[in-house]
Amino acid sequence: MTRKPQTELRRGWTTGACATAATKAALVRLWGGVFPRDVTITLPKGEMPSFPLALAEAGAGWASVGITKDAGDDPDVTHGALIVVRVSASAGGVVFKAGDGVGMVTKAGLPIAVGEPAINPVPRQMMTDVVAEMALLYGQSPDVVIEISVPGGAEIALKTWNPRLGIAGGLSILGTTGIVRPFSCAAWIASIHRGIDVARADGLVHVAGCTGATSETVVQAIYGLPDHAMLDMGDFAGGMLKYLAKHPVPRVTIGGGIGKITKLAQGAMDLHSARSQVDFGGLARMMDNPRLADANTALEAYQIAGPPLAQAVADAALAQVTARFAGIAFDIVVIDRAGAVLARAGI
Known part of the structure; x- marks a missing residue:
């Protein structure tokens, strides 16, 4: 998309x-x-x-x-x-x-x-x-x-x-x-569902959904997961998680850049820039740092608040998915654009 x-x-x-x-x-x-x-x-x-x-x-x-x-x-x-x-x-x-x-x-x-x-x-x-x-x-x-x-x-x-x-x-x-249908979200989500079906049929107990290629590479390396455990989640966290709720896998890792994981932490299930935005006022309140309300991007907010912000975002994202999709053990990996791990939660 x-x-x-x-x-x-x-x-x-x-x-x-x-x-x-x-x-x-x-x-x-x-x-x-x-x-x-x-x-x-x-x-x-x-x-x-x-x-x-x-x-x-x-x-x-x-x-x-x-x-x-x-x-x-x-x-x-x-x-x-x-x-x-x-x-x-x-x-x-x-x-x-x-x-x-x-x-x-x-x-x-x-x-x-x-x-x-x-x-x-x-x-x-x-x-x-x-x-x-x-x-x-x-x-x-x-x-x-x-x-x-x-x-x-x-x-x-x-x-x-x-x-x-x-x-x-x-x-x-x-x-x-x-x-x-041009730019069909349904086609992408259907592919995620088929990936879950294949992982379950093969008896995998741990799968991962990531927002992009860099986070996928990092997460796969951290856990040593096979290719068919890697779900092409992209922006469609909700499409992946709702299907997993009905067709569960014991453990699910979600990985992504700080911008998209911040949206997940704030309750968004569609992480596309056209359909959800970071609430910088919410970040300011979460971190008790008024300067964050004026940030233009989540990366700028991270540059202001540093590693504690990344950890708070990871913890909040974990709380969101755990509360909404019970019965699955989740963990979160937040990375920067170069692929460095900024924070992890749920491990």
């Missing part, structure tokens, strides 16, 4: 929607003999977008279609990726396969079983429905192998949470609505 939209932003389409469109177009060629110029699909909530074909190839008993993903105005790392589907006859039913650039599930806790291609349930259902629709239209048996590839997907996946979630070798085919 790097900027606040000032005007209405253009929506895009998920990898799952693109794969569904590619499946439909490939089946038109396989069973109908001619590739369409473009293809229209129906999304789960009834919208009917059309997709132009970026690739169209066929041979004896197979057809392949590529759709270029358009993520709209969202800064999605898969924007512009080519989602390629090859269809052919199966021995029975719809069979999904991971081609080049699509990952395989290697850890429990995800909605897809270990050993399966990383194609999520809703896209699977959308493609299965398209197979049934096209089979009825062309008088064919709905027994199809759907192999999905994303050229360059293995490299793109390194920029995602997939390696941490136990998805090896490439991207996931995602989407619950088929629509990419």
Whole structure:
């Protein structure tokens, strides 16, 4: 979440929607003999977008279609990726396969079983429905192998949470609505939830949520935590903590810079600068130091009050999360921009 939209932003389409469109177009060629110029699909909530074909190839008993993903105005790392589907006859039913650039599930806790291609349930259902629709239209048996590839997907996946979630070798085919909503908080929070699911399924007893890359590196080094124990909390402390309250892990560390941890200490659960602010008057009262009321940033407040402020913030943040989310042992790590630990609480 790097900027606040000032005007209405253009929506895009998920990898799952693109794969569904590619499946439909490939089946038109396989069973109908001619590739369409473009293809229209129906999304789960009834919208009917059309997709132009970026690739169209066929041979004896197979057809392949590529759709270029358009993520709209969202800064999605898969924007512009080519989602390629090859269809052919199966021995029975719809069979999904991971081609080049699509990952395989290697850890429990995800909605897809270990050993399966990383194609999520809703896209699977959308493609299965398209197979049934096209089979009825062309008088064919709905027994199809759907192999999905994303050229360059293995490299793109390194920029995602997939390696941490136990998805090896490439991207996931995602989407619950088929629509990419620009700068969607829901998408980030859903990824945090999947990280918690994977950690719990692996039996981890200690996870950590951090506000950024520096605090994550520091916290992981302090506790020697594995990668899949590190939850990409970012600004969404509430999104992480509310899910942990229903799906608990015994111990949770929260790490971050003094500005964001100060907001947490003052009760904020969304730590983004556009949605919560440090109460400097509150800091002045907490530290009994009137000078803090005139500070412009939490860092400036720290420069005025020194280490006691960082410790007070850590203690207050610990009190906030402990009071609101009982049954979990929390600890707090506050760092500066260089990654030096300023204070810890709950250890």
